[in-house]
Amino acid sequence: MEIKPALAEQARQLAQVEASQPFAAGWGENGFEGEIGLPCSVLLAAQEGSSVLGFICLRYAADTAEIVNLAVRADCLRRGIGRQLLQQVVLRAQQLGVREITLEVNEHNSAAICLYEQAGFKTLNRRKNFYVGADALLMGKTV
Numbered sequence: 001m002e003i004k005p006a007l008a009e010q011a012r013q014l015a016q017v018e019a020s021q022p023f024a025a026g027w028g029e030n031g032f033e034g035e036i037g038l039p040c041s042v043l044l045a046a047q048e049g050s051s052v053l054g055f056i057c058l059r060y061a062a063d064t065a066e067i068v069n070l071a072v073r074a075d076c077l078r079r080g081i082g083r084q085l086l087q088q089v090v091l092r093a094q095q096l097g098v099r100e101i102t103l104e105v106n107e108h109n110s111a112a113i114c115l116y117e118q119a120g121f122k123t124l125n126r127r128k129n130f131y132v133g134a135d136a137l138l139m140g141k142t143v
């Protein structure tokens with residue numbers, strides 16, 4: 001498995017991975033096409049051969065950044081792919097001069113919360129009813 005910057009021709013596969021996961025952002029193919037190549041965006045894909053197994057996207061401005069989308073294909077979970085994507089995007093953010101990374105996560109999304117906590121993210125705040133029927137946890141990490 002390799003983790004590399006996503007390419008425009010992978011937009012459809014990225015959208016398929018996203019659609020396999022209910023807690024992902026819901027950008028769809030057009031959203032990924034628009035994201036790829038945007039300045040201030042880092043979109044990494046985990047790949048095996050020509051298959052996309054997962055992705056992570058971070059947007060940054062000066063020394064702050066936000067993880068805005070992350071998913072691993074439903075049939076590839078618990079293989080360490082999410083952890084490696086997160087590690088790689090944090091490294092990339094550090095190289096870009098980012099000092100703080102934040103994200104919002106559904107309070108019921110225990111898989112993602114465990115992943116982020118394992119990577120050293122802490123809950124900074126709670127946004128009441130940010131999602132339909134659920135709060136968002138604002139999590140962050142100094143890098």
Ligand SMILES: CC(C)(COP(=O)(O)OP(=O)(O)OC[C@H]1O[C@@H](n2cnc3c(N)ncnc32)[C@H](O)[C@@H]1OP(=O)(O)O)[C@@H](O)C(=O)NCCC(=O)NCCS
Binds near residue numbers: 084110114115
């Ligand atoms: C969150 C997600 C990216 C994790 O991907 P993954 O490749 O399965 O995660 P990993 O195998 O790298 O697991 C790393 C750690 O995350 C935590 N974790 C992952 N899945 C978990 C689960 N179902 N329950 C509890 N903890 C879980 C564990 O701490 C795990 O470490 P361990 O395997 O040593 O116990 C994946 O479940 C997913 O795509 N979820 C839907 C989309 C989503 O929630 N995106 C984030 C929105 S903020």
